[in-house]
Amino acid sequence: MDQETYGYVCPRCGASLEITPETMVIVCDYCGYPSSITGIMDPKEVYVVESVPRKLVEDAFWRVVERDFDLRRLKKDIVIREVEGIYVPIWVSRVKLSGEVSYYFYQYEGKKRRKVYRVIKVDSWRLVSLVARRQARRLGVSEAVASLSEELLKEKARKLIELSPDEWQKVKLQILNTEYDAKTAEERLKEDALDMLREEFKAEGEIDGFQVSVEHLEKPKLFLIPVWNVYYSYKESVYSAFFSGWGPHLLLKTEPVTxxxxxxxxxxxxxxxxxxxxxxxxxxxxxxxxxxxxxxxxxxxxxxxxxxxxxxxxxxxxx
Ligand SMILES: [Zn+2]
Structure with missing residues (x-):
C-alpha cells in the first residue's frame, strides 16, 4: 500500500490528485476525469449537470432584482460581493414500490360525521435522490434537489468521463466531497422512498395499514449538481441569493426588509x-x-x- 506515500495521479492526464482519508471519488482539477479511491464505485457512472458560467448567474441575479417588488427599489445600493458555485454530489435512483395502504378520514354531511375507509393499491416507480453528505444543511441545496426531475437529468446530465478537458475547464467548480457510498445510499433511498409515500398518505387521512415494500431499486448513480450563491450587500449588511447552475433559476434568497x-x-x-x-x-x-x-x-x-x-x-x- 504505497498510495499514501506517493499519492494518486489522474489516470487520464497524470496530474497529481489530492486526497484525504475520506475521499471516495476525486475529480481531476485539470481534466475532469473521475477516479474512485475506495474502489467501491464505478467512476464511469459519475454524472454531471454542467453549470452555466458565472456571468449568466450574475445576469440572472440582476433580473431577479429588477423583478422583485422590494429589491428593485434598492437597486442602486445593491452590490454583488461574491459569487460562488459548487457541485453538490447527489445519489439518484428509481425505485418501484408495491403493496397496499389503508387509511381513513372523516366526512361531514351537515352535522353528521362519517368515517370513510380507503384501501389503495400501490404499484409505481418514483425518482428518489439523496445528498451524498452527512452535513447537508447548506442553504439552497435541498431546494436544488427538490427541483430535479427525471426529464432534467435525462436532458442535462452527462457522464463525467465524456467531457473533454476543455469542456471541463469551462464548467468546473469546487466539488463537495462525497461521503456516502452507493451501498449506504441504497439503504437510505429505500427508506426515503417509503417515508415519502407515507407522508403523501398522511396528507389524505389517518393511516391504519401500511404494507408497502421496495420491490426494485435501480443502481444509484452519482450526480454532481451545480448550486450558486450570490452574496450581495445592501448598505451595511450582506444577503444571499441561491441559483441552480442549470437555467439558472432562483432557488431562494434572503433580502433586506424595506x-x-x-x-x-x-x-x-x-x-x-x-x-x-x-x-x-x-x-x-x-x-x-x-x-x-x-x-x-x-x-x-x-x-x-x-x-x-x-x-x-x-x-x-x-x-
Ligand atoms: Zn486529469
Missing part, C-alpha cells in the same frame, strides 16, 4: 386587530353565542401578532 414592506406588515397588523374586534363584536351580538365562532376573532389576533413580528425583522427569507 420601509415599504415594514409599512405593509404594520398596516396588516392594524387591520387584523380591527377585524378581530369587529368579529368579536358580531359574535357577542348574537343571542346565543356559538363558542365555535370565537375562533374567528382569535384568528385575527394571531394575524396581528404575525404581521407585527414580521414588521420588526431585518432579513426576509423568500423561497
Amino acid at each position: 420601509g415599504i414592506r415594514r409599512g405593509l406588515y404594520l398596516a396588516s397588523a392594524w387591520l387584523s386587530i380591527l377585524v378581530s374586534s369587529l368579529l368579536a363584536y358580531i359574535v357577542f351580538l348574537g343571542e346565543k353565542i356559538d363558542v365555535r365562532l370565537l375562533i374567528l376573532p382569535l384568528l385575527g389576533v394571531g394575524g396581528a401578532y404575525t404581521f407585527s413580528k414580521l414588521s420588526l425583522r431585518d432579513v426576509r427569507l423568500e423561497r
Whole structure:
C-alpha cells in the first residue's frame, strides 16, 4: 500500500490528485476525469449537470432584482460581493414500490360525521435522490434537489468521463466531497422512498395499514449538481441569493426588509386587530353565542401578532 506515500495521479492526464482519508471519488482539477479511491464505485457512472458560467448567474441575479417588488427599489445600493458555485454530489435512483395502504378520514354531511375507509393499491416507480453528505444543511441545496426531475437529468446530465478537458475547464467548480457510498445510499433511498409515500398518505387521512415494500431499486448513480450563491450587500449588511447552475433559476434568497414592506406588515397588523374586534363584536351580538365562532376573532389576533413580528425583522427569507 504505497498510495499514501506517493499519492494518486489522474489516470487520464497524470496530474497529481489530492486526497484525504475520506475521499471516495476525486475529480481531476485539470481534466475532469473521475477516479474512485475506495474502489467501491464505478467512476464511469459519475454524472454531471454542467453549470452555466458565472456571468449568466450574475445576469440572472440582476433580473431577479429588477423583478422583485422590494429589491428593485434598492437597486442602486445593491452590490454583488461574491459569487460562488459548487457541485453538490447527489445519489439518484428509481425505485418501484408495491403493496397496499389503508387509511381513513372523516366526512361531514351537515352535522353528521362519517368515517370513510380507503384501501389503495400501490404499484409505481418514483425518482428518489439523496445528498451524498452527512452535513447537508447548506442553504439552497435541498431546494436544488427538490427541483430535479427525471426529464432534467435525462436532458442535462452527462457522464463525467465524456467531457473533454476543455469542456471541463469551462464548467468546473469546487466539488463537495462525497461521503456516502452507493451501498449506504441504497439503504437510505429505500427508506426515503417509503417515508415519502407515507407522508403523501398522511396528507389524505389517518393511516391504519401500511404494507408497502421496495420491490426494485435501480443502481444509484452519482450526480454532481451545480448550486450558486450570490452574496450581495445592501448598505451595511450582506444577503444571499441561491441559483441552480442549470437555467439558472432562483432557488431562494434572503433580502433586506424595506420601509415599504415594514409599512405593509404594520398596516396588516392594524387591520387584523380591527377585524378581530369587529368579529368579536358580531359574535357577542348574537343571542346565543356559538363558542365555535370565537375562533374567528382569535384568528385575527394571531394575524396581528404575525404581521407585527414580521414588521420588526431585518432579513426576509423568500423561497
Ligand atoms: Zn486529469
